[in-house]
Amino acid sequence: MKKFFGEFKTFITRGNVLDMAVGVIVGGAFTAIVNGLSNFILKPIINYILALLLGGNALSEVFTFLKKVEVDGVVDLAQSIYIDWGAFINAIINFILIALVLFIIVKIINKAKGYKPDYLGHSKEEYKKLKKEGKTKEEILAIAKERDEKLAEEKAIKDAEAKKHTTEGLLEAIKELLEKQAK
Numbered sequence: 001m002k003k004f005f006g007e008f009k010t011f012i013t014r015g016n017v018l019d020m021a022v023g024v025i026v027g028g029a030f031t032a033i034v035n036g037l038s039n040f041i042l043k044p045i046i047n048y049i050l051a052l053l054l055g056g057n058a059l060s061e062v063f064t065f066l067k068k069v070e071v072d073g074v075v076d077l078a079q080s081i082y083i084d085w086g087a088f089i090n091a092i093i094n095f096i097l098i099a100l101v102l103f104i105i106v107k108i109i110n111k112a113k114g115y116k117p118d119y120l121g122h123s124k125e126e127y128k129k130l131k132k133e134g135k136t137k138e139e140i141l142a143i144a145k146e147r148d149e150k151l152a153e154e155k156a157i158k159d160a161e162a163k164k165h166t167t168e169g170l171l172e173a174i175k176e177l178l179e180k181q182a183k
Contacts, residue, residue: 034101038094046093062086120144 011017067081119127120137121144130140163169 030101031098034098035094038090038097042097043090043093062089121148 062085064083064085065075065080066083069076069079071079120140122130122140127140130143135143163172
């Protein structure tokens, strides 16, 4: 039993579990803010614009009835079967808002952390040029790898040339000559 609680303590105090818990809590609060922005500010504006264009109450009245039940000449939504396009459009608006706000938050956090995008081994200008030429990610990586290998070869040649002109290099050359003569 002691081992079980020890393992549980280790599990619960791991950084990623705590980070996830904080993320879920903040995500819930964040969802409430986005829903408030969507439901109480943006949707009324969109409904107003749609009401001007289409007439009526816009999104709240966009239905396709599969079975329409009328009571005293008024549609009874509780007994009718219908597709609520307005609710669907509202869900799309919520999704776009959440994605937009998350994008902005991630951008701000990355900027604050000094995040630099990965240009796959190239400068920003080179990367953009290669993308404009229609190169895929794999091709861009291959170009960088090929360039780096060529630079490594050139460096090795330069280092070997430089080594020849040092005392150590001269001693190695003499040793090689003596070994050849001995054969």
